[in-house]
Amino acid sequence: MYNNIPLELRALNQWVVSRDDKVPLNPRTSQKAAVDDPSTWGSFEEATRSGLMNIGFVLTANDPYAIIDLDNKPTKPCTPEQLERHQRILSGFDSYTERSMSGTGYHIIVKGSIPKGVNKDN
Secondary structure, X not given: OOOOOOHHHHOOOOEEEEOOOOOOEOOOOOOEOOOOOHHHOEOHHHHHHOOOOEEEEOOOOOOOEEEEEEOOEOOEOOXXXXXXXXXXXXXXXXXXXXXXXXXXXXXXXXXXXXXXXXXXXX
16 A cells, blocks of 8 residues: 555655544654654654554655645635646656545655745645
8 A cells, every 4th residue: 555655755764643633643652743853753664553544754844855735625626727737737747646635635745845935726
């Protein structure tokens, strides 16, 4: 199930887990994790052995990675134009892409940085 996650990411101890409520948890203790406290994160192996299906990678300021989050929420569905833009974005990156927990959006993990304040609808 997790075989498509790049080894480069799996090698880092920046993993958390969650239940369906999306609250980040420490994969070793199942206590709340904090995105600014590396002591509450674990290894990829710890996350996958935790028994929880939802695992997440914590980005840090020192990482060479950025995440492009393409939303299509039931409360704010995409217009046909936005869906077309999503498809162009998805096909434009040769990178690791995953479906969001909702199954209606995407997360694209790329090497690079995105300037602050860059946010477009959905």
